[in-house]
Amino acid sequence: MLDELLAAWIGRQRWFGGKGRPIDDLSIESDVELAPGLRHLVVAVWQEGSRDRYQILLGERTELPDRLSHALIGLLGDVYVYDAVHDPDRTSRLLDGMARDETDNGLRMRHVPDITIDTDQRSLVLGAEQSNTSLVYGDLYICKLFRRLIPGVNPELEIITALAARGAPHIAQPYGWIETDLDGTDTTLAIMQEYLCNANDGWDLALTSVRDLYASLPELPAADAGGDFAAESQRLGVATARVHHELAEAFPTDVIESHEVKRMAETFRRKLGRAVAEVPELRPHVSAIEDAYHQVDLLTHVIPVQRIHGDYHLGQVMRTPTDWVVLDFEGEPGQPLAERRALYSPLRDVAGMLRSFDYAARHLLAGHSEAERLEPRAAEWADRNRAAFLEGYLEGGGVITRGDAALLRAFELSKAVYEVVYEARNRPTWISIPLAAFRPR
Structure with a gap:
């Protein structure tokens, strides 16, 4: 039932790469409960014989506040499921996980060595992006979630961590990242950097x-x-x-x-x-x-x-x-x-x-x-x-x-x-x- 809700919902999202083509099949490849009411999904979407993978933060609530009505995916029994990137009560889990270098059922949440992450910051989704979703935590951090997943380390994570280690001045400082294994390969799910609030x-x-x-x-x-x-x-x-x-x-x-x-x-x-x-x-x-x-x-x-x-x-x-x-x-x-x-x-x-x-x-x-x-x-x-x-x-x-x-x-x-x-x-x-x-x- 959840896969049917997701198939009906995902094609309408601005970050979905297969717009204009029918979805032949959608399956859930990974389902990790990060906290009560918060699950991390990796879903496979098949279109015209090819497969793309996407990550979804799935929220669950028995009552859905008006502020989250736009994020609704559907109703499973008496439980509302929704896109939890829009819920700061749930996304704080990502900040906590990176701060503590946690590993949760294959999800590895890490922070850059010798830095401290302020876990009191609440998130807000930036609305301008087409292919990713970025969460701004207070005025300190911006966390980019890569919606469409490609196995491998994202070049941005590789580059900014290397340049930051050299003290390069013209980059936004990295603070943390989230990764997992796809097809046996370390794969970047998210990167968190300094938020340039005065830029x-x-x-x-x-x-x-x-x-x-x-x-x-x-x-x-x-x-x-x-x-x-x-x-x-x-x-x-x-x-x-x-x-x-x-x-x-x-x-x-x-x-x-x-x-x-x-x-x-x-x-x-x-x-x-x-x-x-x-x-x-x-x-x-x-x-x-x-x-x-x-x-x-x-x-x-x-x-x-x-x-x-x-x-x-x-x-x-x-x-x-x-x-x-x-x-x-x-x-x-x-x-x-x-x-x-x-x-x-x-x-x-x-x-x-x-x-x-x-x-x-x-x-x-x-x-x-x-x-x-x-x-x-x-x-x-x-x-x-x-x-x-x-x-x-x-x-x-x-x-x-x-x-x-x-x-x-x-x-x-x-x-x-x-x-x-x-x-x-x-x-x-x-x-x-x-x-x-x-x-x-």
Whole structure:
């Protein structure tokens, strides 16, 4: 009966990865009672012959208060079952378990050595996430629960604990984690870190700057309009370079030879070919994109590779009162763990942030009645902040040689090709944003 309730409920959750496809079967693989009225479930969901696993904190109450009505899963006899992440009376169990390094029927709750967790904090669910669920405990901790489970240690846990051990300044300090075994492999269920309660999201700050620029009368240059963001972009570039340095010190590094670089360029071309077949709007830009990829073919020097962020953009950074902090070292969502943990050129992260500046500049123009008039201002803002970020990256110790510049351009255009396909599938009115990347700069 419970599996039937879960099957009817799970498809409506924002973090469920199989939306739009029928659920063929759902089974409960693991059911651990963590406390009276609180169970930890691992459920297997079968769709079109493939299986995904999800974790659920299942609450049980004979009476359900109004504050939890939105979390209701269903009624089993006279017991209400619900998504207990929304119940601070139940989620305190996670905090207690990490504080005490408890193991409960295969669930291992751990804290970082030499730290103390304040177990008096009550939780609140953050509502913005799509694929995970984050609980904020007071103003001290944020605990990210990975809803869709992939066997293995999550790259974020691996990276933040290694960087914290080195005293790296541009990360949110880790406090604890929860893990279990899936398919005989240590698998990360949750990570708890410092909650940056006095910080601002990088994307929001950038959009505020863009709004100020568009609203300025008379139409001032970006450097003179209120809310200029270039100084922050430069500081972010410094922080990015320092994070890359810390990653190179904490994990193995390598180089790729010219034949492997050519193979990378060929991968870019294959993706471009598939994208053009799906989105005809790309066709006028193919020649310019292929010219950029050809410049990568001409590279003869080795390319350093290392652990990187892997999904780097303005939404992954926070501005604290003192500096920038980088978050979410999971890598690109949906990719296999081995790929997310692989070594890449740090220029891939740089390219991701450059694309994010373009998105911030043009995001407000999608569907705007004066988009054509404001487009030159968008380009000016993007160019100014891209240049400031690159200046900061070099100042912070990042390396971009003349040959690297060709690789950076190829990474950026490949990302823009991916964005065009994404927007065509999901937000057709936004397709002009990534298409602008192919104009001469």
